Amino acid sequence: MExxxxxxKQEFDEIRRLCLLCHGLDLTSSTIFGSETYSNPTIETKSILHSLLSSHxxxxxVAIRINLYQESIENITIPVETMVAGYYEDHELIVKPVTIKDICDKIIHADSVTKPIFPKNLLDSDVKISFQLKGTNRKRAWTLNLSLELFAETVLKLLDRIDHVSY
Known part of the structure; x- marks a missing residue:
């Protein structure tokens, strides 16, 4: 029997597809819900966005983690830039470096995921606030502030480097 x-199996193209979907959903949700023309979305619209963002x-x-464990993606211990993600344990409030694997772990184990929408002109246009994930590990509360836009771009760049080296 065979x-x-x-x-x-999660191929790089599937990870790329999910990166592009998450990147687009992040930008779209910030733009559309932060705009003056659509500033009061219905519960139904918010629910659909929540479902789309959560599932993707x-x-x-999970797709990234599968490739890390199967060593299709090397488990890089170099932290991502702090613009991508800021992690801290709530009792210390000291930002600690995180890797792509750490970010994936926090996404999977988060107890809550929120996405604040700030009014235009409140923050500089360079500031990328996307998601705040919260959870606990060994009875210690943690927070991860994640720019999904920049995380998706970081993963895409990593996959491009791996593909370029393998040719």
């Missing part, structure tokens, strides 16, 4: 499958973000984190 097995059809032997282990989980979780699938992206």
């Amino acid at each position: 097995d059809v499958l032997d282990k989980h 973000l979780l699938r992206l984190a």
